[in-house]
Amino acid sequence: MSRRQLLGRIGLAAGGTMMYQAMTSLGFAAESGYKGPVQLEGSPRGASVLVLGAGLAGMTTAFELRKAGYQVRILEYNARPGGRNWTLRGGDTYTELGGQTQHCGFDEGLYINPGPWRIPHHHRAVLAYCKQFNVPLESFVQVNYNAFLHNTEAFGGKPQRFREIDADYKGQVSELLAKATAQGALDQQVTKQDQELLLESLRSWGALDRNMAYVAGDDSNLRRGYAKYPGGGLGGKPELSTPLSLEDVLRSRLWKQLAAGTNIEMQTSMFQPVGGMDQLGKAFARALGPGVIQYNARVTGIDQDEHGVTVTYEDTGAPGSTHTATADWCVCTIPFSVLSRIPVKVGPAMADAITKLPYASSVKVGLQFKRRFWEEDEAIYGGISYTNLPISNISYPSTGFHAPGKGVLLGAYVWGLDAFDFTSHSPAERVRRTVAYGSQIHPQYPKEFDNGISVAWHRVPGNHGCFGTWTEDLRAQHYQAACQIDGRIAMAGEHISYIPAWQEGAVLSAHDVIGRLHAKVMATGGRA
Amino acid sequence: MSRRQLLGRIGLAAGGTMMYQAMTSLGFAAESGYKGPVQLEGSPRGASVLVLGAGLAGMTTAFELRKAGYQVRILEYNARPGGRNWTLRGGDTYTELGGQTQHCGFDEGLYINPGPWRIPHHHRAVLAYCKQFNVPLESFVQVNYNAFLHNTEAFGGKPQRFREIDADYKGQVSELLAKATAQGALDQQVTKQDQELLLESLRSWGALDRNMAYVAGDDSNLRRGYAKYPGGGLGGKPELSTPLSLEDVLRSRLWKQLAAGTNIEMQTSMFQPVGGMDQLGKAFARALGPGVIQYNARVTGIDQDEHGVTVTYEDTGAPGSTHTATADWCVCTIPFSVLSRIPVKVGPAMADAITKLPYASSVKVGLQFKRRFWEEDEAIYGGISYTNLPISNISYPSTGFHAPGKGVLLGAYVWGLDAFDFTSHSPAERVRRTVAYGSQIHPQYPKEFDNGISVAWHRVPGNHGCFGTWTEDLRAQHYQAACQIDGRIAMAGEHISYIPAWQEGAVLSAHDVIGRLHAKVMATGGRA
CATH class of the missing domain: 3.90.660.10 (Polyamine Oxidase; Chain A, domain 2)
Structure with a gap:
């Protein structure tokens, strides 16, 4: 009896329970840094938070803080919720x-x-x-x-099907490695037994024929497609297509796009x-309920002292008008591309971060x-x-x-x-x-x-850019400062995350900041 | 000005028209042997066709022949349309x-x-x-x-994420080939210039680092996933996962499933x-209109002479009952697994095909x-x-x-x-x-x-098997015979195609047979 059969029988005999115990190391997915639903313990006793921006970071902040008992209000530049979440x-x-x-x-x-x-x-x-x-x-x-892969400088500018470049690149690369293996080029680093497995895998994975060659045949055509596809009845016999040469594939540079869908964010x-996409932004706004978001409010200044935060803003429907909003705390999700043009009372480290981040x-x-x-x-x-x-x-x-x-x-x-x-x-x-x-x-x-x-x-008026582009150097110098709660003001948004440009970054930055803000509020006894 | 820029400007200056003319060789998709909507020219002058089976082949046959003016009736074993198209x-x-x-x-x-x-x-x-x-x-x-790849004999039976095996196999294979290239193993067959391109492509495609190694780092982790994924705010920094070794990947044999989605039928x-899926079968039945399909009809014999076809069948609601249906022609889509148990008056070559095809x-x-x-x-x-x-x-x-x-x-x-x-x-x-x-x-x-x-x-009562499995030998010996119009009887279905097991094979076999049947009818003047 093979081990597979044995394990199979164990499974059948014991039902799932034993297997369950044997496999608790399997674990569940913990991707993206999401730690599960936000749970803030303890009452903030009426503390208020002013959120700037009704994008996903701002609405997440407001939604979770309201649930925890905070008084929350959002000022939003646009006449709609969502920010970059927009259709x-x-x-x-x-x-x-x-x-x-x-x-x-x-x-x-x-x-x-x-x-x-x-x-x-x-x-x-x-x-x-x-x-x-x-x-x-x-x-x-x-x-x-x-779909097509297209390079004006390859194949006379004629678009190629993704299928053909993908199959031919893998096939040609597999054939090369199989040849190198046969020539003994891997003998120093791969055991003979593993070389056998490697060849078997290359044949399957690269669609090589029984001679380990990537040539016109059913192996390659079942990947790259036929010249005439299989059909029905008397005329149904397929006709073979011929793979592109290694040289043609390499020089086309169309291989550059083959891995796009294997990147973790595109898998x-x-x-x-x-x-x-705005169905999500609208759903957030509905969940907040009426009156929480004040639309058409252009923030013109953010001030703070030891007692609270004061934000001045203009009603975009009445240019030149000046209004004031106050709260104990402020979570600001205004992109730094915009915020850098607004007077903000924060310390020099955060101020520096605000001005240094390119978009x-x-x-x-x-x-x-x-x-x-x-x-x-x-x-x-x-x-x-x-x-x-x-x-x-x-x-x-x-x-x-x-x-x-x-x-x-x-x-x-x-x-x-x-x-x-x-x-x-x-x-x-x-x-x-x-x-x-x-x-x-x-x-x-x-x-x-x-x-x-x-x-x-x-x-785009409320954004002045697409997303914050942290280089390695910029992140080393400014990211920590940008994440701090500076007095009574903290930042959130995709730019305050390691997942720039993605909504997940915005939401997780909100989760992070409200956890720290709440801890601070609880430590200082709620209201200012 | 680069060629790319030049081509770009041509496109801008000339609009699309010139490009259109320059690119007529692009062609449109001609996959699957589908030749476009069925067009049967000329009136069959009242010729009748009895179709056996209301699966996709049978309903396609009936739908197209009715449109062309034939009298068509379908006998179907089940109480529903669709056959293997079933939910x-x-x-x-x-x-x-x-x-x-x-x-x-x-x-x-x-x-x-x-x-x-x-x-x-x-x-x-x-x-x-x-x-x-x-x-x-x-x-x-x-x-x-x-999703998971699982081998009871690898990794202690613990399922692995597809992502990890996929990334690590590609990465390890790319590193091996890069090393072989650096050692000169490809010098006989690949020019130095193309070797440079090959290395560049392997780095991009295999997620190698700048030293052409597949190791724990952002390159590999952006494919295989992180130990701790990037997140938001202060705690957002990711932690790296470590790739599996070449040996572990090869010996796991989990690479066997990596290519499944690159096969043309799964791309x-x-x-x-x-x-x-039965929404399609039901839509066919609706398009046929009421009264065309007779359900609960179990075919018990198929006879023909020079004047027409006679089919005997039992009403499955009244076991033992015997009914008769006649027509000028018969298109039979009953799977050979079932048909081989029914008396069918066809020549020896087709009779042989009917009995020889395994399911x-x-x-x-x-x-x-x-x-x-x-x-x-x-x-x-x-x-x-x-x-x-x-x-x-x-x-x-x-x-x-x-x-x-x-x-x-x-x-x-x-x-x-x-x-x-x-x-x-x-x-x-x-x-x-x-x-x-x-x-x-x-x-x-x-x-x-x-x-x-x-x-x-x-x-499954109406099928006795899943689909016809033509080996190369069987197809060489019997496929042509199975496709013939034998007197007044012809076969259709996935088994009469080069796309076995797929609905497309059934539909295209119907398209093929009705084209030939119609040509024969027109040549012989319609009705028998």
Whole structure:
């Protein structure tokens, strides 16, 4: 009897109980630093907290502190909750810094998420709120083997299917390593027994044939696809495709995108809220209840003394107006890109952190087309095509497959210098460029284009940037200071985390700060 | 100006039109042998066709032939349409060969698909019918980096996360090949320039550090996961995990499952109809309209002469009754596993094919649990855990994430000899074994188990097996004969295709046979 059979019989005989005891070391998932639901013990005896910003960090802070008995109020710049958690739909109007206004012309039910657009399965704090607030989730398709990899300098600029580059890269690499093994190149470092296992694994994993070669055949074609796919009846016999050479694959540089979906933040499963990412922000606002968030409040100064915090703000509906809000404590989630332009009374270390953190530039462009040609013509359902053109990504919707009528995709997700360039152009010109670039990948673009909208994060009024970009040096110098409770003021947001740019970072930074704030409040007896 | 910039400017200046013309070689997807919607020219002038079986092949045949003007009637053994396209829900009753009856005890909205359960994005014929019949689709999660790989003989039987084995296998293999390259082992076959590219690609793709080593560090941890994940605020700094050694990865044999999701039939995107696979079968039946399918009709003989076809059948509600149906032609989709037990008047070559094709054995077991512990405790949302235990797979639902109440997963998908063994046991014992085996992977099983149901395909009355298993030899000897129109009788189904076991094979075999049948009818002037 093999060990497998023995273990199997043990399982059958003992039921699960013994196995359960034998396997407690298995443990449960502890990803993302989420420590479970927030539990704050002890009454704050009426202590009040003013939260600045109704993004995910601010609303998390408010929600949990209210539950613990605090008096909480949020001042929010926008007329809506969510901050960067934001969805643009038909009928929406958006005015960017510089005054240019766009009217979103998408059809009913179509949208783009200018900010966060996907939730990894290990972002458990965000997922826990989705569950708690009954925000329905659906799968976000990140990797699509049938999407394109495109390099204007490879294959004459002709897009390749992800499937082909992925299969051929793995196949060619496996064949190389198998040859090196056969030549004895690994004899110093790998035992003969393990070399046998290695060869067996390379054959399976790299789709090599029985001669350990990656060639036209069923092994390779079951990965890279056939020239003529298997079909039905008399004409059903498939015809083989020929793999790309090692040289062609390497020189195309298209292998650069093969690992994108294996990065921990992009690994399956990923999610999106049904109907747009703002369903989560709206759910938070509903959970807070009416009157907690004061919208259209532009913070103009943050002051504190030993008794409390005083924040001045302008009602954006009445420019020049000055209002004041006070509280015992303040949790400020205003991005440093904005906060650095506002007088804030904190110590020099935190002040330094506020001014030193640079913000990433990024531009997203949503395009509406007259039909979902990527599905109809090209069998691309969700996922991402990558290109070396400035648009960088074309991301296809992960929902509404086969829906009649028009369709919206993310036509550009522009980064770095390209994003600064895009940002410098008018919204209409950004859309025009996105259509022109994308036409090199999808020739249907010019004929099928309907309308578009763009969000350049350095021109978003409440943000002035996309997310805080901590370099190693900057983090070493300023992160600890940025995390402190400076007198009665503390910071929260994705920039106060090791998960920058992600909602999980914002939420976990809130969890961290309210735990420390509550401890301080309890130690000092609640109210000031 | 680089070539990239130049091409970019061409795109911008010329708009898409020039690009479109330059890229017509791009072509559109031609996967799966689907040639587009069926178009049959010319009137069959009242010719009649009797279709045996209301599975996907039979209903496709009937739908398309009716559209072309044929008189069509279907005889179906079951009391429902779909055949192997089948969904079991709470309240369903199922009696298998041998007389054992199971009552499905799943809660409202929960189900398993005993037969086909996923649709690849390149199965374009099936997808076209989903679109035509407005069958909503959602993503089917195949690969889940957070699901388990389990070998009772590796790691003390402790399940490993897919992510860890995947990252460590790629990392260790990349490091080996990088070392071999540095030692000059590739000098005979790869140019120095390409070796540079190879090393650059291995570093990116294998997550090697700057020294081309796969070690504990951010490079590896961004793939395999951290010991403590990045978090928020002061305590947010991550802690590194240590990769498995090459030896441990190889000897675990868990690499066997790494390529599963890279096989063309499992590559993203994949789909399932919202609400169960039978939504497609039901949509076909609705499209056929009332009166076309005669249910509860067990075919007992198929005869033909130069004038037409005569089929005898029994009304399963009145055992022993004998009825007769006649038509000019017959398309028979009854699986050969069943057809081989029925007198069929065909020539010796087709008769031989009918008796020679073996059918795969497979068992699926659905389990309902009191809660979705795989999501709550383990952050596993959809996808598949693999094990060397006889259950083979545990597949988690790709829909209803976070739904309150009970949850159903596919607890076993048993193959080969294990399937024959499972089939030999009572339904209750199959479920008991599935729970016992699964407890080795999910210790929550015994406490959370609620109820289960199993389908052993060799005991499914209308099928007597799962799908036709053509070996290379069998296909060479019998496939052509099985595809012929033998007098007035032709076969269709997944077994008459090069895509066995898949709905696409059934539909494309129908498309193939009706094209040839129609040509024959037009050549011979329609009716007999």
